Amino acid sequence: TNAAGCDSVATLHLTINSATASDTTAVVCNTFNWHGNDYTSSGNYTYTTTNVAGCDSVVTLHLTINHATASDTTAVACNTFNWHGNDYTSSGNYTYTTTNVAGCDSVVTLHLTINHSTVSDTTAVACNTFSWHGNDYTASGNYTYTTTNAAGCDSMVTLHLTISHPSSSDTTAAACSSFVWHGNTYNTSGTYTYTTTNAGGCDSVVTLHLTINPRPAAPTISLGEGLLTFCQGQGSATLHSDSVEGNQWYRNLAAIGVDDGGNDGNYTAITAGDYTVTYTGPNGCESLQSNVLTVTVNTPPVVAPITGPATVEIGLTIQLADATTGGTWVSNQPAFATVDANGVVTGVAAGTATIRYVVTNTCGTTTVTKTVDVITTPGGRVIIVPTEPVVAKVNIELTAMPNPTTSYINLSTKSNDKTPMTVRVYDGSGVAIENFQKVIPGTVLRMGDKWRGGIYVIEVVQGTERKTLKVIKTN
Numbered sequence: 001t002n003a004a005g006c007d008s009v010a011t012l013h014l015t016i017n018s019a020t021a022s023d024t025t026a027v028v029c030n031t032f033n034w035h036g037n038d039y040t041s042s043g044n045y046t047y048t049t050t051n052v053a054g055c056d057s058v059v060t061l062h063l064t065i066n067h068a069t070a071s072d073t074t075a076v077a078c079n080t081f082n083w084h085g086n087d088y089t090s091s092g093n094y095t096y097t098t099t100n101v102a103g104c105d106s107v108v109t110l111h112l113t114i115n116h117s118t119v120s121d122t123t124a125v126a127c128n129t130f131s132w133h134g135n136d137y138t139a140s141g142n143y144t145y146t147t148t149n150a151a152g153c154d155s156m157v158t159l160h161l162t163i164s165h166p167s168s169s170d171t172t173a174a175a176c177s178s179f180v181w182h183g184n185t186y187n188t189s190g191t192y193t194y195t196t197t198n199a200g201g202c203d204s205v206v207t208l209h210l211t212i213n214p215r216p217a218a219p220t221i222s223l224g225e226g227l228l229t230f231c232q233g234q235g236s237a238t239l240h241s242d243s244v245e246g247n248q249w250y251r252n253l254a255a256i257g258v259d260d261g262g263n264d265g266n267y268t269a270i271t272a273g274d275y276t277v278t279y280t281g282p283n284g285c286e287s288l289q290s291n292v293l294t295v296t297v298n299t300p301p302v303v304a305p306i307t308g309p310a311t312v313e314i315g316l317t318i319q320l321a322d323a324t325t326g327g328t329w330v331s332n333q334p335a336f337a338t339v340d341a342n343g344v345v346t347g348v349a350a351g352t353a354t355i356r357y358v359v360t361n362t363c364g365t366t367t368v369t370k371t372v373d374v375i376t377t378p379g380g381r382v383i384i385v386p387t388e389p390v391v392a393k394v395n396i397e398l399t400a401m402p403n404p405t406t407s408y409i410n411l412s413t414k415s416n417d418k419t420p421m422t423v424r425v426y427d428g429s430g431v432a433i434e435n436f437q438k439v440i441p442g443t444v445l446r447m448g449d450k451w452r453g454g455i456y457v458i459e460v461v462q463g464t465e466r467k468t469l470k471v472i473k474t475n
Contacts, residue, residue: 017053027064029104034061041065066102076113078153083110090114115151125162127202137161164200174211176285181208188212216281218288219243224266229296231363237269237295243279250276250289272297300364303327306357309428311373311457311470312337312347319344320355320370327359336374347374373457375470394419396460396467404472408448411469413460415441421462428454448473 002008026032032039035047042065051057075081081088084096091114100106124130130137133145140163149155173179179186182194189212198204224240241247244265249256251273256262269275276289301324308320320329320343329339336351345355351374358367394417400409413421418441425434425447433456434447441462448456453475460467 017055019056019058020051020053021058021060023060023062025062025064027066027103029066029102030068032063032065034063039063039065066104068105068107069100070107070109072109072111074111074113076115076152078115078151079117081112081114083112088112088114115153117154117156118149119156119158121158121160123160123162125164125201127164127166127200130161130163132159132161137163139163162200164198164202166203166205167198167200168205168207170207170209172209172211174213174284176213176283177215179210179212181210186210186212213283213285215285216279216287219247219277219279219290221275221277221290221293223293226268228293229298232297232299234363237293239267239269239275239277239293241265241267241277241279241290243277246280248278248280248286250278253289269295270297271295298361298363301326301359301361301366303357303359303366303368306355306368306370308343308345308370309455310371310426310431311375311428311455312345314347314350314374314376317344317346318372320357320372322357322368324357324359327357330356330358332356332369337372345372350374350376373468375457375468394462394465396421396462396465398458398460398467398469400458400469400471404474405448406474408446409471411445411447411458413439413441413443413445415462417441417462417465419463421460424459424461426457426459427451428456 026034030040034045037045039045042063045061045063047059047061049057049059075083079089083094086094088094091112094110094112096108096110098106098108124132128138132143135143137143137159140161143159143161145157145159147155147157173181177187181192184192186192189210192208192210194206194208196204196206220242222240222242223237225238226236228237230236239249241249247263247265249262249264249267251269251271253274253276256267261267267275267277272295275293275295276291278289279287281287304323306320306322309318312318320339322343329341329343331337331339331345331353332355333351333353334348336349337345337347337353337355339345339355343357345353353372353374355370355372356367357369358365360366394415397412397414399412399414401412403409411423413423415421420438420440423434423436423439423445424432427433433451436445439445448471451473453473456471456473458469458471460469
């Protein structure tokens with residue numbers, strides 16, 4: 001009805017559109033992006049949009065997701081390994097990529113161990129034959145043997161082989177009476193063998209062809225001229241051998257040289273010793289030693305030095321001695337000192353006496369001497385009376401304090417002359433033990449610290465003037 005209450009007729013011109021649906025299929029590896037979304041799993045997925053009619057358009061995706069694969073393989077090889085066309089010579093991890101059945105990457109990792117062949121050498125020296133790994137070798141050379149080492153690879157051993165052989169040799173010898181060879185003594189001629197080892201380690205047989213020659217009889221010697229005992233430089237002894245030639249003279253078993261007459265039939269001896277001679281025959285053998293003739297050569301006596309004190313006080317005695325016996329004691333200046341047969345010296349007067357000890361034998365006389373000072377000691381001062389008159393040009397005064405001493409003394413020197421002095425100290429045997437040069441008069445000298453106990457004489461010389469002083473050191 002329209003507004004006026006009358007029928008109103010409306011005509012509808014209608015078009016009905018329909019929604020649409022469709023399907024799509026995809027097969028991919030790992031992930032798939034569809035309409036802005038990433039899909040990682042297989043399945044059916046829908047997407048709704050508007051078709052051209054303005055109705056819904058639903059698309060269904062039938063999706064299959066495949067995946068890449070990874071696998072491992074292990075290999076052990078000798079020296080080199082070929083994998084997928086590549087040669088590998090070192091141990092390590094290697095990869096290879098291919099396509100699996102789903103069309104995706106397939107990564108294979110190879111864990112590879114490369115072992116190596118080994119080479120070694122060995123050396124051997126053998127006699128005649130050598131057995132090695134079941135084989136016998138009779139010639140020198142280099143040989144190889146291949147086996148498997150601990151890693152399962154080839155192990156090649158090279159043998160450097162020296163094959164040695166036994167050897168033999170001959171030697172000839174001639175000896176007198178006996179012959180010593182390799183520790184054995186042979187007394188008869190013959191052929192003997194000795195087996196040792198040669199440089200190749202094999203037997204070495206040496207054959208000795210030995211000739212034993214007899215020794216000739218020993219000659220006899222006798223005194224031809226002279227005496228077997230004489231004084232040195234005053235005689236000789238001519239010794240005679242009953243062998244005309246082939247002689248060798250010996251003194252104390254030491255051969256006398258040819259130039260000294262050692263091969264003559266007669267030998268003139270001037271040196272003491274035991275003399276013998278041997279005879280060498282035509283076969284080259286030397287006899288045993290002859291009988292012995294002893295030559296004695298006497299000499300003038302050898303006398304030891306005189307020992308004992310070098311000073312004696314007037315009226316007192318000292319004992320001199322000599323290690324050589326049989327001598328005679330003599331004083332050259334008995335006015336100053338006498339000596340008895342036992343070497344006892346007695347001081348007679350101040351001065352210097354020479355004491356002699358004389359030893360005589362059949363070949364001469366030897367004399368040794370010792371000088372003895374005879375002293376007097378008024379007030380502790382030593383005054384030596386010179387053997388010849390001396391005119392004193394200066395006045396020397398000596399004082400030793402303390403005297404006697406147990407440690408040291410201080411020697412005071414005074415003089416009316418300014419000439420430097422020489423001061424010497426003599427021990428009881430007359431040996432100078434201290435010497436002071438260019439001592440200015442008035443100087444005090446300290447001495448005696450290192451002296452042993454005994455009597456000492458201090459001598460002071462100034463120009464032609466000489467003074468002495470006796471001091472005593474007690475322990």
